[in-house]
Amino acid sequence: MVDPDAPILEAELHAYVDGELTADRRAAVEAWLAANPQDAARVAAWRAQADLINARYAGVAQEPIPPRLDVERLGRRERRWPLLAAAVVAAFVLGGLAGWFGRETWTGGVGGTRVLTADAIDAHKLYVVEVRHPVEVAGNEQAHLVQWLSKRLGYDVRAPDLGSIGLKLVGGRLLPGASGAGAALLMYEGPSGERFTIYCSRSQAPGTALRYQVAGSVAAFYWVDDNKGFVVSGPADRDRLLKVAQSVYDQENAPSGKKPG
Amino acid sequence: MSAFRDGVQAAIPALRRYARALTRDAETADDLVQDTLVRALRSEHLFHEGDVRSWLYTILTNLNRNRLRTLARRPAFASIEEEDVPGMSAPDSGARDIERALATLVDDQRAALLLVVLEGLSYREVAEVQGVPIGTVMSRLARARAQLKAYLDGERPPLRRIK
Numbered sequence: 001m002v003d004p005d006a007p008i009l010e011a012e013l014h015a016y017v018d019g020e021l022t023a024d025r026r027a028a029v030e031a032w033l034a035a036n037p038q039d040a041a042r043v044a045a046w047r048a049q050a051d052l053i054n055a056r057y058a059g060v061a062q063e064p065i066p067p068r069l070d071v072e073r074l075g076r077r078e079r080r081w082p083l084l085a086a087a088v089v090a091a092f093v094l095g096g097l098a099g100w101f102g103r104e105t106w107t108g109g110v111g112g113t114r115v116l117t118a119d120a121i122d123a124h125k126l127y128v129v130e131v132r133h134p135v136e137v138a139g140n141e142q143a144h145l146v147q148w149l150s151k152r153l154g155y156d157v158r159a160p161d162l163g164s165i166g167l168k169l170v171g172g173r174l175l176p177g178a179s180g181a182g183a184a185l186l187m188y189e190g191p192s193g194e195r196f197t198i199y200c201s202r203s204q205a206p207g208t209a210l211r212y213q214v215a216g217s218v219a220a221f222y223w224v225d226d227n228k229g230f231v232v233s234g235p236a237d238r239d240r241l242l243k244v245a246q247s248v249y250d251q252e253n254a255p256s257g258k259k260p261g
Numbered sequence: 262m263s264a265f266r267d268g269v270q271a272a273i274p275a276l277r278r279y280a281r282a283l284t285r286d287a288e289t290a291d292d293l294v295q296d297t298l299v300r301a302l303r304s305e306h307l308f309h310e311g312d313v314r315s316w317l318y319t320i321l322t323n324l325n326r327n328r329l330r331t332l333a334r335r336p337a338f339a340s341i342e343e344e345d346v347p348g349m350s351a352p353d354s355g356a357r358d359i360e361r362a363l364a365t366l367v368d369d370q371r372a373a374l375l376l377v378v379l380e381g382l383s384y385r386e387v388a389e390v391q392g393v394p395i396g397t398v399m400s401r402l403a404r405a406r407a408q409l410k411a412y413l414d415g416e417r418p419p420l421r422r423i424k
Contacts, residue, residue, distance in 0.1 A: 014406070045413075046410075052413075055359075069295055071273070074299055206296055
């Protein structure tokens with residue numbers, strides 16, 4: 001294989017420290033180290049680094065696992081959305097505003113979902129009060145609306161059918177979006193005139209589970225999936241909004257854009 | 262629970278350890294782990310054979326890379342490390358030093374080093390997790406170790422001296 005008297009390359013020293021060598025190469029490296037104190041010192045330094053890293057972090061694996069990382073719970077949430085959402089709401093209520101928003105430092109703070117939800121809620125507040133021009137393209141031209149938005153945004157925009165929960169599509173509009181890449185806003189209306197919006201925009205933020213946010217009389221459920229961020233906004237009635245968000249989510253994730261079932 | 266879920270469950274302590282060392286922030290680390298678990302459970306049907314643990318490390322490593330990319334696009338206004346606190350008690354200094362030393366590494370080098378020395382993965386496994394050839398893993402390791410050594414020996418990058 002290799003000439004036993006040849007100098008040992010640095011790569012092999014690393015492999016030696018990391019236990020990647022066969023027994024005969026290990027012996028060759030040990031012989032080399034005995035005769036080459038400079039390399040022996042390097043190897044010792046690398047081992048000392050590994051010891052420091054382990055001394056600092058190995059203990060983390062002994063810490064009790066926080067409940068939010070429980071696989072069975074997360075798995076149930078994956079299968080059954082209402083449970084996930086209910087748990088989010090429960091966490092919200094129990095944890096209080098400060099605690100819940102405080103834990104979102106990176107998904108919210110990195111210019112991802114926080115900017116997204118802020119834009120979505122602003123758009124919601126601005127347009128739901130419009131009586132004559134709430135949308136650019138009306139819901140009775142749904143095929144045209146969806147085609148237009150999809151073309152402008154460069155990805156499939158769907159207008160979910162929320163008839164089963166009593167909401168009718170008012171229509172939609174194109175918005176600049178947080179990054180100027182564009183965003184779709186779809187508006188729905190309930191029997192007593194209450195309005196909900198779905199805001200959809202590209203998002204580089206990592207995928208998230210469903211999250212809830214209240215801004216005064218308006219609230220939103222939001223999530224990021226497959227580089228798309230969704231914000232479902234409406235009156236601050238958690239249970240009602242949850243049903244809407246869930247229905248939107250289910251249809252977004254249903255194959256080929258058809259209604260599930 | 263299924264064997265898959267058992268495998269995921271069993272990997273959580275190690276994932277938390279790896280994420281903590283990667284991010285050096287407990288809350289951020291657990292957020293990463295949670296998003297990793299959600300992804301994994303959602304994609305259970307995509308997982309056929311192989312090592313669940315390696316697969317989880319892969320998801321976590323990718324999610325962290327996305328997180329850092331997003332951070333990088335944001336204008337820099339926060340310094341990565343806190344200012345030196347004079348008179349810090351001696352027992353903490355080793356832990357603090359290694360944290361700071363790790364913070365100076367390039368992300369992929371840090372991940373490679375941690376996967377090997379903290380998580381005990383083989384070079385081959387790290388190559389799979391990072392999606393690169395083994396040779397790349399080895400050069401990342403070598404650079405990471407050289408940089409850590411330089412930092413711990415006191416050759417701090419000049420930027421760090423500026424207050």
